[in-house]
Amino acid sequence: MQLQDYKPIPKLVTPQTLTQRPRFPVVDAHNHLDNLFPHLASMPVSAILDQLDEVDIRVYVDLDGGWGEEILRRHLDRYKATAPERFIHFGGVDWSQWPEHGDRFGEWAAARFRQQVAWGAQGLKIWKNFGLHVTDQHGERVRVNDPRLSPLWETAAEYQLPVLIHVADPVAFFDPIDETNERWEELQQNPDWAFTSPPFPPFLSILEDFAALVTAHPRTTFIGAHVGCYSENLAWVSQLLERCPNLYVDIAARISELGRQPYSSRRFFLKHADRILFGTDIGPNPEGTRIYYRFLETEDEYFRYDPGDIPGQGRWNIYGIYLPDDVLKKVYHQNALRLFQLSTLP
Numbered sequence: 001m002q003l004q005d006y007k008p009i010p011k012l013v014t015p016q017t018l019t020q021r022p023r024f025p026v027v028d029a030h031n032h033l034d035n036l037f038p039h040l041a042s043m044p045v046s047a048i049l050d051q052l053d054e055v056d057i058r059v060y061v062d063l064d065g066g067w068g069e070e071i072l073r074r075h076l077d078r079y080k081a082t083a084p085e086r087f088i089h090f091g092g093v094d095w096s097q098w099p100e101h102g103d104r105f106g107e108w109a110a111a112r113f114r115q116q117v118a119w120g121a122q123g124l125k126i127w128k129n130f131g132l133h134v135t136d137q138h139g140e141r142v143r144v145n146d147p148r149l150s151p152l153w154e155t156a157a158e159y160q161l162p163v164l165i166h167v168a169d170p171v172a173f174f175d176p177i178d179e180t181n182e183r184w185e186e187l188q189q190n191p192d193w194a195f196t197s198p199p200f201p202p203f204l205s206i207l208e209d210f211a212a213l214v215t216a217h218p219r220t221t222f223i224g225a226h227v228g229c230y231s232e233n234l235a236w237v238s239q240l241l242e243r244c245p246n247l248y249v250d251i252a253a254r255i256s257e258l259g260r261q262p263y264s265s266r267r268f269f270l271k272h273a274d275r276i277l278f279g280t281d282i283g284p285n286p287e288g289t290r291i292y293y294r295f296l297e298t299e300d301e302y303f304r305y306d307p308g309d310i311p312g313q314g315r316w317n318i319y320g321i322y323l324p325d326d327v328l329k330k331v332y333h334q335n336a337l338r339l340f341q342l343s344t345l346p
């Protein structure tokens with residue numbers, strides 16, 4: 001038998017909790033619409049809202065606008081215009097324009113962001129190509145804490161709009177792809193996710209630049225995507241949260257990591273309950289979203305973190321962290337309401 005055909009079924013007999021709906025209403029602070037999930041383009045917005053209602057997602061944050069102003073405007077027209085209280089759309093940066101603007105690129109990007117806000121953007125999304133692929137007018141890789149970008153971060157602060165930033169990726173994507181790589185199967189499926197260092201910068205150097213960025217702009221609110229971009233090391237994220245009150249984190253696409261270290265995760269959630277945002281990254285997807293609720297709410301043990309045949313991020317299972325109600329409320333919606341300056345849930 002080949003490894004890819006091996007799909008063992010655990011024979012444990014332990015409680016299996018059905019989390020059809022969350023204990024409290026939810027803001028999904030990290031997700032995407034039809035640019036990342038093209039099947040949504042042919043669905044009426046009302047049908048998308050039905051899917052969100054099924055799992056009590058009241059507000060849905062769409063980061064697709066980070067891919068381009070055309071997408072941002074299309075999504076504002078299609079979603080925001082249809083259900084203004086249900087959708088929040090983020091703008092972004094067109095890095096390909098760096099050579100044209102040279103050392104003044106930061107000013108130019110800030111001006112574009114002002115325009116995006118005028119159209120209706122409620123935050124700024126920075127993709128992981130920043131720190132990995134983005135280059136300046138000399139063809140040099142731009143570091144995450146490059147001071148030439150200060151005008152952009154300060155403009156977000158001026159509007160009091162958050163910057164949701166994803167740098168680097170799972171640590172194993174930076175390691176050699178050999179028999180010791182815990183993401184080997186995932187990297188076989190997605191070879192372009194490998195950022196083996198060298199030639200890419202080491203994982204930790206990107207994360208240190210990220211910490212320097214957040215520290216250098218205390219007036220700017222940053223949301224570190226995917227548990228502060230380092231879900232394998234909650235102690236590292238925790239000390240950064242302690243040092244930088246302007247930092248939040250989302251948990252999108254990382255219950256696989258959080259749920260395999262349930263003791264550390266539970267301590268992390270209890271300690272930083274005011275700074276953690278719910279997010280999934282999986283589109284309007286009731287089945288997948290319910291696994292997030294199961295992870296956050298229950299004491300269930302050793303269950304699958306995604307609905308696929310073979311778990312996508314690695315062959316392990318996860319454990320629920322049974323958060324208390326006050327923490328759940330903060331993570332599910334209270335922190336997001338404060339961050340997006342919303343007075344109530346729709």
Ligand SMILES: [Zn+2]
Pocket residue numbers: 030031032063252281
């Ligand atoms: Zn995402």
